[in-house]
Amino acid sequence: MxxxxxxxxxxxxxxxxxxxxxxxxxxxxxxxxxxxxxxxxxxxxxxxxxxxxxxxxxxxxxxxxxxxxxxxxxxxxxxxxxxxxxxxxxxxxxxxxxxxxxxxxxxxxxxxxxxxxxxxxxxxxxxxxxxxxxxxxxxxxxxxxEELFYLGRAYGTNVKMPMWFKHFGTGNFGVGEAYHIGVFGKTGSGKSVLAKMMMLGYARHKEMSIFVLDPQGEFARDVKRYGPIKKILKNLDRKVEVYDLHNLVLTGWDLFKRILVNSGFFERLGIYHETNKMQASNEVERALRSTRAQTTLTGQSSGQIPPYKAYEKTAFERVWNALGDETVQSRIYTSRDTRERLRSTYEGSDSEEFYNLWKKVANLFKFEGKTNAVKIIDLVKKINDSEGSIVIIDLSESEVPEDMLWNDSIKLIVIGEFLDRITQEAESKYKENTLLNCLVIIDEAHRLAPREKTENEDLERVKASLKDAIRTTRKYGLGWMFISQTLSSLDREIINQIRIYVFGFGLAWGVERQALREIIGGAEEAIRLYQMFRDPQSSLGKREYPFMTIGPISPLSFSGTPLFFTALEYPNEFLKVNFGVENES
Structure with a gap:
């Protein structure tokens, strides 16, 4: 040799x-x-x-x-x-x-x-x-x-740039800890496609689980249409599961109350202040968990009603009766004037209109009638399968069932629940001296963890969960891949914890350049070369997608110096180079 x-x-x-x-x-x-x-x-x-x-x-x-x-x-x-x-x-x-x-x-x-x-x-x-x-x-x-994988060719050449994507566990081809990854670039820079290619690099390891939080449906569409991702995963003998709002079942009283508060249900009754809305949601829980017999329009109702049964008309009628009770109203509002206003609004309201909104919230927690119904906690438990799971959670609004309520606030609540659950699972496995060996991919990450503080409590809660997770889960074998259009507007602490950076076109000027300089330090030659990147969307012929990468992603970068490459043409060239197969349209 x-x-x-x-x-x-x-x-x-x-x-x-x-x-x-x-x-x-x-x-x-x-x-x-x-x-x-x-x-x-x-x-x-x-x-x-x-x-x-x-x-x-x-x-x-x-x-x-x-x-x-x-x-x-x-x-x-x-x-x-x-x-x-x-x-x-x-x-x-x-x-x-x-x-x-x-x-x-x-x-x-x-x-x-x-x-x-x-x-x-x-x-x-x-x-x-x-x-x-x-x-x-x-x-x-x-x-x-056997470890090498190819995303592209050395910038300006035909020489394939070797990469390696090792799983986060121990044993062959494992690194024994997780890596946090950031893929950045403006719209049209090729970052989402490159992230798919990287995901397939990790998917070769059957012991590794991959979860994709897909707010735009980018990954889910590829799988549902039997695109390249689906074909390769099938060739790798990896099963991929896609879940959306037709399958996802939410659970728990806390989640139910938070979503009800964000649904506009209480605003229609004239309850606007956050504290009063939370008190009203507590009264809803109290009514549904009551064990005493109650008379409703549809007959006798007795026993506790769990969230997954809240869609039933008797459940709503029990709640509606409770909200009309003077004792309940006095717990929501202590002031007589506001109580009178609430009572007046309640008596002038059409209960059927409120039931329609209530049902859309309650259907998020309903098992009955859902194909392949699955709870978030059960999705997270799939990580413990003998072979790693690949799960894509499609949270886009393209196929929202008409009988369910879905908006940005509820989306944030669901994402926050998933983040908390998977972090808890990683910590639990670590206490058992086991690494989780899982990568979570988050598209549009800058929307979930903006650098500036916002007044949206649900968004701030998600950001706090992400920051806590990225600080603590590396040693648990739980890594995160953040896909973002921007560097400057993503939370600084998240950027600082990233180990592998990949930069596509569009970050060479203004505040983005300043953020880039903070990451790569004094490598001015690297920044100047990065500034030479052509906009892929302005190409006259074949589009080329150039990238700069920093971190332990290649055997050619022991020292962590920036490497430059042009992505392989996806899917044809990429599939042929890495998997020896042709893409059949």
């Missing part, structure tokens, strides 16, 4: 030599005259050097090229050039092209084969720099071949 590396390196194309000044933080490359016309920015390059008596191969990406001609900087010569234009042999021939190369990984030849190392010294000037090709890559990474 070692001879194979040397042979591949010797046959690679030379583009330059190490120049001066150079440091372990970044190398200056003097470009050969034969290579100045090549597209080198973004190229992966490699050089061979000796460190502590061992052969080393250092890999890096060219982030910037500059040209300097000291002769043309002379004022007299500038005047001549201004008159004549090209001046032989000064112009072009005396141009010196230099490149900036950032080292991302180093491999050392050892008795055991090839091991990771670091750039612990600066090789001498004149050390040849060669273009990294797939022969060198395959030779260096032969021991990791």
């Amino acid at each position: 070692v001879d194979e590396i040397k042979k591949a390196f010797d046959e690679a194309e030379r583009i330059g030599v190490i120049g001066s000044p150079s440091s372990t933080g970044g190398l200056t490359i003097d470009i050969l005259g034969t290579a100045v016309s090549k597209r080198l920015v973004g190229n992966l390059s490699v050089f061979n050097y000796t460190q502590e008596g061992k052969d080393h191969y250092a890999l890096g990406q060219i982030t910037e090229i500059t040209m300097q001609n000291v002769w043309t900087q002379d004022p007299t010569m500038r005047g001549l050039i201004r008159q004549k234009g090209r001046v032989d042999p000064i112009t072009e021939r005396q141009d010196v092209h230099t490149a900036k190369m950032t080292i991302s990984s180093v491999f050392a030849k050892t008795e055991r084969g090839v091991d990771q190392s670091i750039l612990g010294t600066v090789p001498s000037t004149g050390t040849p720099i060669k273009l990294l090709n797939e022969d060198i890559m395959n030779a260096l990474l032969r021991n990791y071949k």
